Amino acid sequence: MSARDWALRGSPAVLVVLAAVLGPWLAPHSVDTAVGPPFAGPSADAWLGSDRLGHDVFSQLLHGGWGLILLAAFIAAVVTGLSSVLGAVVALWPRWGAVIERCADLLILLPVVLALLLVVMTWPRWGTVGVVIVGVVFGVPYCARVFAAAATGVAASGYIEAARLSGESASYVIFRELLPNLRELLLTQLGLRFVAGMYLVATAAFLRLPSVLGAANWAVMVRDNASGILLNPWSVLAPSVAIGLVAVSVNLLAAALGGRPAVRTEGGGS
Template identity: 40%
Template sequence: MIRRILAGAFIALVLGGPVAAGLFDIEPSAHGTPFANGNEAGFLGTEHLGRSVGAAVLVGGQSLVVTAIIVGSLTTVFGTLLGILGALRPKLGFFIEAVADVTILVPAVILLLLTAVLYPNGGLPLLISVSVAVGTPYAARVVAAATYPVASAGYVQAAQGSGATTVSIIFRDIIPNISAVLRSVWSLRIIEALYVLATASFLGVGRSLGEFAWSAMVRDNASGISLNPWSVLAPAAALAATSIAVVALINGRQKEPKDVPSS
């Protein structure tokens, strides 16, 4: 419980970073000496343009994390529906597995770079669409693997035999029994989206995430790491800490799923 509270507080701080920066009266736009260390220029020093690293880290995480949550949530929803339908309908399941196999072989960042070249003005909608399209088949395959044992259970077959609708079977008989797997898929899809978007921003594709996106800060400040290491270490640590917090907040303490027979 304490771990989840701490993780939730950290995620809340990231999402409310711009507000927190205002409360502490620190602005990333204020210019000073580039790469001044913390002893010379306040909390965490300054970055390559002389702006506050601490303020930039607080401000830069919101867009990146919110976008990752959107991508991870959409991927999980689409992957769950496709995965369960694939388990209930073997022909569709075979197609989903084939698409997932092909998708896994193609790095998501390569597709982001390709689509960014073809559609340079796509912006944030393009990043979200490509990330969801790439992640959904893999999520569907994981969900399908968890659904097969449940789909073959007696109460599911009885529900099918009694004429229950597919929607009813999905939401009443299957999802409650794979909820632990779905939470894990959701957290992993958010983390995967977080790193894909961060990589895109690092490579200059994700400009719509903002100039203070953590990965963009790592790229821009790498040349001054010897002068002010915090200009690189702080955003990198924030990215890693966010990944850990997402897993701790969503998964928590896992419990063994129990069969919920249909009435």
């Protein structure tokens, strides 16, 4: 893939994430400033109109992305990191792999939304921590299976066997020999896990589960303004499009980076 293709795929993600992170400083109004009557249409003071409380939808949009993106990125990084290590363990040590796979089978059968409701509603003080725990616990089993399937072929390679027979430590074999050869899969799964994390965090906010993301996040905007979608559609459409655009653009960036040639294919470090 050429540098131009990487730029075309990656630039939307960079622009959207920058807009979400810098949004609070770029917003023309604060999140609690009334700019007109509820669900008023677009105007010079409110480019996307107002929400149910008369607040500027555009300002709310700029304030509401950083929390969702940060939390989804954290979940994606933890899930991908743990899954890659577990997948390597399954491939290198089949006995331990059987135990890991049985635990994964049990977790895959449970509905993630039900677990989210149980955990966060049972321990409301956990808030965002509970959302992260659910995202990690229910994201790792599926992702680890993907890594295990890919790592099995790499583990059978001659240089992996040579490293193990020469007495290299388990951490060396996993992190210096095996995982560098799964670089494309790592980046691809990171993008997919980000999408899953984004929708999990948005679902938690939409279901009014306790969190520390603030009242101006995109999912809350969709939930609270749904009753006025016919009066000012932008109050619902804008945050909905923002959630989808972030998820898709980051996934495209991860896929573009994952399509680059691997740093190494055999032996030694990266």
